[in-house]
Amino acid sequence: MRRGATLAMSAISLAVVGLGLRASAKPAEDQNTASVLPSRTTPVPGRTPTGSRTSRPPTGSRTSRPPTGSRTSHPPAAPRTTSPATPARLTFTGTLVDTPYGPVQVELRIRAGRIVTAKAPVRPQGDSQTDSINRQAVPQLNQEVMQAQNGRIDTVSGATYTSAGYKTSLQAALDSAHQAGAL
Template sequence: MTTGPARSTTPSRSRPPARTPRPAAAQPTKPTPEPTSTPTPKPKPKPKRASVTVNGGLVDTQYGPVQVQLRIRGGRIVAADAIVAPKGDSRTDSINSQAVPQLNQEVVQAQSGRIDTVSGATFTSAGYQSSLQSALDAAHQAGAL
């Protein structure tokens, strides 16, 4: 018998060869379902609103008629004017010379018909508010507001 080199019975301490990472197996992709409805179109930009002037109705009060005119630009009230206001005696004229400008200013600030009654000019204020509301309705109908 021939003797050959002696074999070691102790395990080898060398590292096993490094494994090269395998690319992950491609997962089967699910087909994207076809949309069942048409996509919602983007809203069209609103056209710019031109300047519009509207008149409210002529409202009779105990001291005389009231009519409000609104000027609207870009969807905003830029001016409110009582184009008809009670006139007559000096007391009515005095009260309305203060009340009407105050009401006009409040409309522009409020951008609505929610304005306060002017103390001492209750009838004029009520008539003004009624005419104002009809002017606002006309503006909405015209697409200005």
């Protein structure tokens, strides 16, 4: 019984060695393959695998890793994405906000990530008192935006509705600037 087991093991060993020698005696047809044995996990495009071998390769073989210095057919790395360069000067206009005395709309000019101009091309106007109040309040609000460089500005006394409309429109313009990556 021992003799039969020994003979069987010897026959299996010879078959494995014979297959290995036969495979290594074949000339390498593709210089991009990782080993001498054909790999079923990485087929060469346009070819069908040869042989009907379905068992796993012997332990210690290097079919999954190419030798150092060999060329492989890995896809190229994805290009790095960078933020788009912002133009030198950008203009962002806030929403048109209705107030009891008329509409307000803020316009911001941004250069190199800073607010360089804040103005309200649309402001409440009509009667002399509204015009007088807004002639003083709007420049003051513009100046506060320039100093603060954000939307946290104070309400101008006597121009509460204009200030509230200005802040709402200002915030919309700032949101647009942030979304565009200008701030």
